[in-house]
Amino acid sequence: MRLDVLGAVRALRDDGTPVDLGGPRHREVLARLVAAGGRMVPTDTLVDDLWAEPPVRAVGALRTFVAALRRAIEPDRPPRTPPRVLVTEGPGYALRLPRDTVDVHRFEDALARARHTPDALTDLDAALEAWRGPAYADVTGSLWAQRERTLLEELRLEGTELRARLLLDSGSGAELVAELGAHVAEHPWREPAWGLLARALHRAGRTADALATLRRARTMLADQLGLDPGADLRRLETDILQRATTLQPPHTVWSAGVPLGPRTTVELARTLALAGGDALINSRRDRLTAVQAAERTGDIALTARVIGAYDVPALWSRADDPEQSRAVVAAAERTLTALGTDGPAELRARLLATVAVESRSAELSAIALRRAGQAAREAEAVARELGDPALLVFALNGVFLQSFTRPGLAAARDVIGAEILDLATRHKLANFAVLGRLIRLQSASALGDLDAATAHAEAAEQLALSTEASAVPVLTSWFRARVTAARSTAAGGPSAATAAAHYRAVEDALAETAGMPGLHRGLFALALLGLRLLHGRPAPTDAALDWGPYHPWTRPLVLLAHNRTEEARTALTTAPEPPLDHMQEALWCLTAHAAARLHERPLAARAATALRAARLEHAGGASGMLTLGPVALYLAEAEACADKG
Numbered sequence: 351m352r353l354d355v356l357g358a359v360r361a362l363r364d365d366g367t368p369v370d371l372g373g374p375r376h377r378e379v380l381a382r383l384v385a386a387g388g389r390m391v392p393t394d395t396l397v398d399d400l401w402a403e404p405p406v407r408a409v410g411a412l413r414t415f416v417a418a419l420r421r422a423i424e425p426d427r428p429p430r431t432p433p434r435v436l437v438t439e440g441p442g443y444a445l446r447l448p449r450d451t452v453d454v455h456r457f458e459d460a461l462a463r464a465r466h467t468p469d470a471l472t473d474l475d476a477a478l479e480a481w482r483g484p485a486y487a488d489v490t491g492s493l494w495a496q497r498e499r500t501l502l503e504e505l506r507l508e509g510t511e512l513r514a515r516l517l518l519d520s521g522s523g524a525e526l527v528a529e530l531g532a533h534v535a536e537h538p539w540r541e542p543a544w545g546l547l548a549r550a551l552h553r554a555g556r557t558a559d560a561l562a563t564l565r566r567a568r569t570m571l572a573d574q575l576g577l578d579p580g581a582d583l584r585r586l587e588t589d590i591l592q593r594a595t596t597l598q599p600p601h602t603v604w605s606a607g608v609p610l611g612p613r614t615t616v617e618l619a620r621t622l623a624l625a626g627g628d629a630l631i632n633s634r635r636d637r638l639t640a641v642q643a644a645e646r647t648g649d650i651a652l653t654a655r656v657i658g659a660y661d662v663p664a665l666w667s668r669a670d671d672p673e674q675s676r677a678v679v680a681a682a683e684r685t686l687t688a689l690g691t692d693g694p695a696e697l698r699a700r701l702l703a704t705v706a707v708e709s710r711s712a713e714l715s716a717i718a719l720r721r722a723g724q725a726a727r728e729a730e731a732v733a734r735e736l737g738d739p740a741l742l743v744f745a746l747n748g749v750f751l752q753s754f755t756r757p758g759l760a761a762a763r764d765v766i767g768a769e770i771l772d773l774a775t776r777h778k779l780a781n782f783a784v785l786g787r788l789i790r791l792q793s794a795s796a797l798g799d800l801d802a803a804t805a806h807a808e809a810a811e812q813l814a815l816s817t818e819a820s821a822v823p824v825l826t827s828w829f830r831a832r833v834t835a836a837r838s839t840a841a842g843g844p845s846a847a848t849a850a851a852h853y854r855a856v857e858d859a860l861a862e863t864a865g866m867p868g869l870h871r872g873l874f875a876l877a878l879l880g881l882r883l884l885h886g887r888p889a890p891t892d893a894a895l896d897w898g899p900y901h902p903w904t905r906p907l908v909l910l911a912h913n914r915t916e917e918a919r920t921a922l923t924t925a926p927e928p929p930l931d932h933m934q935e936a937l938w939c940l941t942a943h944a945a946a947r948l949h950e951r952p953l954a955a956r957a958a959t960a961l962r963a964a965r966l967e968h969a970g971g972a973s974g975m976l977t978l979g980p981v982a983l984y985l986a987e988a989e990a991c992a993d994k995g
Contacts, residue, residue, distance in 0.1 A: 351423055351435070354453045355384050356502070357482025359489065361423060372418050375400065378489050379415045383436065383445040384452060385486075385498050392442040399494045416443060453480045454502065461509045464516065471516050478509050507537060514546045524554035528816045538570055541579065545586050552590055552597060555820075560590055638674055641681050650688045651697065657682050658700025661744040663785035665792075665825075667754055667931035668868035668899065669710040679708045695732050699741055702729035706748025710868070710931075719755070719930065726752040739777040746770050747782070750789055754930045757938060757981075758963030760972055764793035784813045784822060788974070791829060792932070796971035800833055803974065821866065827856045828873075828975035835881050836968075836977050846885050853877045853976075872898020873975065876936070879904060880970055880978035883943070903928060903937040906944040919948050927960075935961070936970035936978050942988035955992035961985045 351369065352362045359377040361369035371377050382399055383391060397408045405411065420433050427433065437446055449455040460477035463470035485502040489495040514530060517523040530547040537543060544567035551560035564579075564587045571577045589597055637660050644656040657678065669675040682701045689698060702725040709722035729745035750766045753759055771786025773779065787810035794803035807826040814822035831852040837843040857874040860866070875895040882890060888911035889904065897904050902925040909918035922944050928937035942957035944950075965985055969978035978984075 351447070352451050352453075353380070353384060353447065354480070354482070355381055356453045356457065356480055356485050358487045359384075369422050371422055372415070374488070375411075376415050376419055376422075378492065378495075379412070380419055380436075380445075381486050381489050382494060383443060384454065385494065386444065387455070388444060388446065388449075390439040390442045390444040392440075394441075396442065399492060453477075454485065456480065457502075457509070458505070461505060461512070464509070464512055468516050468520065471513065471520075474509060474513050474516075478506070478513060481506060507533075507540065511540070511542055511546055514550070518546065518549050518553060522553075523550050526550040527554055527556075539575075541567070541571070541583060545583050548583075548586060548590070549597070557590060561587065564590075638677060641678060645681060645684075650685060651694070653681070653685050654689060654693075654697040654701055657685060657704055658697060660704070661700070661740070661747075663747055663781050664707050664751060665785060665788050666866075666869045667710050667751060669708070670866055670868040672710070672868075675708040675710060679705050682708070695736060696738065696741065699729045699732035699736070699745060702726070702732070703741070703745040703748045706745070706752055710751065719752075722748075723752045723755065739773045740779060743770050743773050743779055743782040743785075746773075747785065754932065754934060756930070756963060757935045757960055758965075758967060760793045760796035760964075760967050763972075764790055764797075767793060780813060780816060784810055787813065788822070788825060791826075792972055792974035795829065795832065795974045795977075796935075796967045798966075798968050798971065798980070800836065803829065804833070824856070824859050825974065827859060831856045831877070832971075832974065832976050835877070835884065836979075838881070839884050839979075846881060849881055850878060853881065870898075872896060872900045873973075876900050876904065876933070876970070877976035879907065879940075880936070880976050884977070884979050900933065900937065902926060903940045906948070907940060910944070910947060915948070918944065919950070922948060922950060922953065932973045933970065935964045935967060935972060935981055936976075938964075939969040939978055939981060939984035942984040946987040946991040949991065949994075951992050951994065954988040958985055958988035958992055961988065 351364065354360050354362070359371070359381045361371055361380070363369060371380060378400060379396065382396060393409060393412060396412055397404050400412070401408055416436060420427070420436050423435050424433060435446055437444055449459060457477040457480065460470065460473040464474040485499045486495045510533060514523065514526050517526060527547070527550045530543065530550050534540070534543045534547050544563060548560040548563045548567075551557075551563060564583060567583060568579050571579055640656050641653070644653040647653070682704045686693075686698065686701045686705075689701070691698075706722050706726035706729060709718060709725070714722065726745070726748040730742070730749050733742040733745040746766055746769060750763060750770070753763050753766060767786050767789030769786075770782055770789065774781075774783035774786055787806045791803045791806040791810065794800070794806060807829050810822050811826055814820075831849070834844050834852045835849040838846050838849040853874060857877075860870050860873070875890070875897045878890050878895070882888065889907040891908060891911050897908075902921075906918045906922040906925070909915075909921055922941070925941070928934045928941070938957050938960045942954060942961060945954035945957055961981055961984065964981045967981050969981050969984060970976045
C-alpha cells in the first residue's frame with residue numbers, strides 16, 4: 351500500500367486502485383499518524399488534535415475510526431491477529447509503513463540526500479513532482495495540519511530552489527527562467543530565489559535581464575524591508591558584470607565508455623539550442639561532439655538515444671550549419687543500419703525523425719530528398735503506432751520540413767501545423783506548441799489570410815514568454831513588416847518607404863540574433879526586391895546588398911535594372927531551378943517575371959507549369975516574413991509570354 355498526503359489524503363493499493371478510507375475524521379486520524387513519522391501518538395493527543403472541544407465519548411469514537419481504518423488498509427488480515435500497519439503502542443497508536451511508501455517521507459528523504467549529494471537530483475525531481483497541492487489539503491480547521499502545511503511548504507520551496515541550484519551548478523538551467531520567474535513573483539521575499547533567477551537568465555544568454563533582475567531584488571528589499579541585498583547577491587552581480595569564469599558551465603569530458611544519461615551533454619545541448627543566440631551555436635557543436643563520442647563507445651542503443659534526444663523544433667528549410675547537419679544525418683543512418691529493422695521501434699523512429707529534420711531540402715539532391723521524405727513518413731507511422739505524443743510531434747516536424755516537394759502546398763502544411771499545435775497543447779509540449787503556431791502563421795501568410803496569421807503570431811509571442819524562445823519576437827516582427835509591405839499597395843495604406851523602413855528595422859534585429867545564418871542571409875535584399883515589384887519598380891541596385899542563396903534568381907532582375915539586357919538573359923537561362931524550400935514560389939515568380947521581361951518563352955512556360963498549383967498563394971508568403979504579391983500575377987505574366995509565338 352502507498353499513502354499520499356502531499357495534496358488530499360489518499361491511500362492506494364499496489365495496483366494503483368484507491369482505498370476507501372471512510373469519512374473526513376478517518377482520513378484525519380490517518381494523516382495525523384503519518385505526520386508523526388512512525389512515532390507513537392498518545393490517545394489524548396489525538397483527541398485534542400481532532401476536536402477543539404472533545405465530546406464526552408471522544409476516545410470511543412477514536413477507537414471506532416482506528417478499527418475502520420485497520421479494516422480498510424489491511425483487508426486480508428485474519429481475524430484475531432494483531433494489526434501490522436496501524437498498531438496499538440503503549441497509550442496510543444503508531445503507523446508502521448516503510449518510508450518509501452509515504453510520499454511526504456520520500457520527499458523529506460530526497461531533499462536530505464540532495465542537500466549533500468548532487469547525484470540525488472533525479473530523486474528530488476520525482477519527489478517534487480509528487481506534490482498534488484498543499485499538504486494535507488483536505489484536513490481543514492486543524493491546528494496540527496496547519497503547522498505541518500507551513501513546515502512542508504517551506505521544505506518544498508527549499509527543494510525547488512535546491513533543484514535549480516544543482517542544475518545551474520551542473521551547467522544546465524537555461525530552461526528554468528520561466529519557472530524561477532514565477533517562483534520569485536509568488537515568493538518575492540526569498541532572496542536566494544532572485545539569485546537563482548539571475549543565474550538562469552545569464553545561462554540563457556540574457557545578461558542584461560539578469561542584471562535587471564538583481565536591481566529589482568535590491569529595490570524590493572530596500573523599499574519593502576529596509577534591507578540591503580546579502581553578500582551572495584552582491585557577489586553574483588559583480589561576477590556577471592566582470593564575466594567571471596565561475597559563471598561558465600563546466601565542460602563535459604568525453605571518452606570511450608562514458609555513459610550518457612538524460613542530463614548529460616546532449617540534453618544540455620538541447621536546452622542551449624532552445625535558448626537561442628550564441629547558446630544555439632554552442633549547442634550544435636556540443637551535440638555533434640556527443641554523437642561522435644557515443645559512436646566511439648560502440649554501443650548502438652546508446653548512440654541512437656544520444657542522436658534522438660536532440661528533438662529541437664525546426665522551422666526553416668535551410669540548415670544554419672549544413673556540414674554539421676550532414677554529419678548528424680550520416681551518423682543517424684549508420685546507427686539505423688546497425689540497429690536493423692528489428693531494433694527498438696522508439697529508437698528507430700527518433701533516428702528517422704532526425705534524418706528528416708536535419709535533411710533540409712534546400713541543400714539536397716533529388717535522391718536524398720526522396721530518402722528524407724521516406725524517413726519522415728516512416729517516423730510518423732511508428733510514432734502513431736506507439737502512441738507517444740512527444741515522439742509524434744518530433745516526427746511531424748520532419749514531415750513538415752519535407753513538405754516542400756513542389757509549390758502550392760501551404761494548405762497541406764497548415765494541417766501538419768494544426769496537428770503539432772493540438773498535440774503540443776494537450777500534452778504540454780510548449781516548444782512544439784510554438785512551432786505549431788509558427789507553421790500556421792507561415793501557412794496563413796502564404797494563403798493571404800493575414801488576420802489568421804496575425805492571430806497565430808500573437809499566440810506564438812505569448813507562448814514565447816514562458817518558453818524563452820528568443821527567436822519568436824524576431825520572426826513575428828518580420829511578419830508584421832511583411833504585412834506592412836502587403837498593405838502599402840492599398841489606397842490609404844502605408845507608403846513603400848515606410849514598409850522599407852520596417853524591413854530595415856527587423857533586419858537589424860535579425861542580424862543581432864546569432865545562430866541563424868540559414869534564415870538570415872539574403873532575406874532583407876529579397877524583401878526589398880519584393881516590395882519594389884509590388885510597386886512596379888525595378889530591382890534594387892545597391893551593391894552592398896547581400897543576396898545570399900537567392901543570388902542566381904535575383905541577378906537577372908538586378909542586371910535588367912542596370913539595362914544590361916544580354917547579361918540578364920544569360921543569367922536567367924543559366925540559373926538552376928529553384929530549390930524546394932520556403933522560397934520556391936517566390937523564386938519561380940522571379941523567374942517568371944524575368945522570362946516575361948526578356949521574352950524567354952520556354953522558360954516562361956516552365957515557370958508557369960511550376961506555379962499553377964500555387965495560383966492561390968502569395969509569393970514569399972510561405973516564409974511568413976516577406977511577400978512579392980499574389981502568385982497569380984506572375985503566373986499570368988508567364989502564361990501570356992509562353993502563349994506568344
